[in-house]
Amino acid sequence: MTSLRNNPSDGPRDAYLDAARACILDVGWRRTTLTEVARRAGVSRMTIYRSWSDMQTLLGDLMTREWTGVVQTALAAQDPAQPAVARLVDGIVGTVRVLRDNELFVRIIELDPELILPYVLSRRGRSQDLILALTDQAIRDAQAAGEVRAGSSVAIARGLLLAAHGFVLSAHTMVDDAVSEAELDAELTTLLTRTLVP
Template sequence: MANTTEGASLLARALDADPRVEEDPAADRILDAALEQFVRFGLRRSTVDDVAKRAGVSRVTVYRRFGNKDGLVSACLMRESRRFLDELDAAVGGLPRMEDRVVEGFVVSLRAMQSHPLMGGLLRLEPEVVLPFLTTEGGAVLVAMREYLVRHFRETSDVTADPGPVAELMVRVVVSFLLNPESCIEVTDDDQARTFARRYLAPLLRQ
């Protein structure tokens, strides 16, 4: 299993990934199988042989493309991170105001992180593996996501506040709800999440 520092660097790479990377159908099939395997059995109980059998390829093929289990896990995490960010960009990209993008971005992030079969699923299946990425050893992950938001904030004149602290606060809020959804703040559906984000997060852009 990749360590937390490595995992954080993978997220940073996913944030900067070039979407025009040449397609590799065999690698995609292996990663599809890896995702299904990891979701059903967790990372610790899964082996390269398990993934190879599920993908219908030899273990040599998996090793040739991904090196070892850590490389396979890393590639799977990076692909899912990229997919999440693509979903996020698609949801907010057409909105004219940054305030609206923040509101919809909060809604999409909460929903996607909680329901994603790998990210949300592993948090329930193997919390001891995932929690360090989001808490004690999650500094690099926080920085990567913060800088992702900062880049977007700097593309518009709508944001008059210092983008760094605002972006970090927003990331911390999302992670907090992901780790502990029990709260007096109602964000259990999209409309409630929008109301919260518009009332408390969007005004931060103009501090």
């Protein structure tokens, strides 16, 4: 799988992103500054400014690294012996679960939910494009094998991502004494499976 993480030669950038992540977990994005990131990383403020001109740019790189890691974790848990539809559905549902429990994601939703809105209402982010590319390729491969219904693989992939958004962002609003998170995930599994099967 193609990774959006920084190249190995960019090791210091990962350390700076780690420092930014720690800041956001501690005080939230609004109270995190490039100066504080530099302090936590043990470098000068200008060192950080050479890589990121502002916190928004840094946050974009941090979220791309974080969400790409979530996708990689879910893909690594897949069973290659499963049929294509089950593997694809398990990958999506697994990504939803891991993302929903990711501490950076949870912290952003708790303190700074407006940071997520552009990626829901206005535009796609780099990690969303990565997910779409991986899903599109998996759908095309499965279509060629006759395991996924005919249709535009791009449109199907985008439909799956839109469905998954709700289970990431809003599942907590649907969990109560009547319905558990596990039951909702089972519904997502059914929804995705029925969408994909021929």
